[in-house]
Amino acid sequence: EAGVTQFPSHSVIEKGQTVTLRCDPISGHDNLYWYRRVMGKEIKFLLHFVKESKQDESGMPNNRFLAERTGGTYSTLKVQPAELEDSGVYFCASSHGTDNINYGYTFGSGTRLTVV
């Protein structure tokens, strides 16, 4: 099966500009997550969709970040306007939601965002 796909893989934008990151989860996965890793630090949770609904958005840093998941398929994460501290690698992950503890999420390769 195809994995979790993220686009673009890299993005360099100027402070104040807008950037939109896209994630295509594994087909049939109801759960979709966004995480972010700032250089050298932990991978931090941003938010969790179940189908098209936001289940948990407690990790979203501020209202400059907007996530959507139209139709419960792909998701976008928009940063507007971008600030220097938004730089990092943004990971998307998806899961079926099974209770089987032998499975974890499947992560995408991430989008490296650099705000200059």
Added chain:
Amino acid sequence: DQQVKQNSPSLSVQEGRISILNCDYTNSMFDYFLWYKKYPAEGPTFLISISSIKDKNEDGRFTVFLNKSAKHLSLHIVPSQPGDSAVYFCAASPYTGTASKLTFGTGTRLQVTL
């Protein structure tokens, strides 16, 4: 306040020897623990997990040990291979299963030398 801590940023081990990666957590509500492996320019890949009702889980060369009273878990890789060189992240969740958010540590970079 970091709830999952990996205090060793890096570890170097000779091929064939045992690698031991450690992780401590502070939140007693965590019930499910996972290890992820990450290569450069790739996303984290799920490696192994353990529920708090167990103290050990084994999968091939990888074993995770959980000491709930000490709020400590460790990942053992035996024998270590050069392909194991990567960053390893410990993660925790208050729920068993894959429908909840994870709290990650900062990672430990493992280098397996020849």
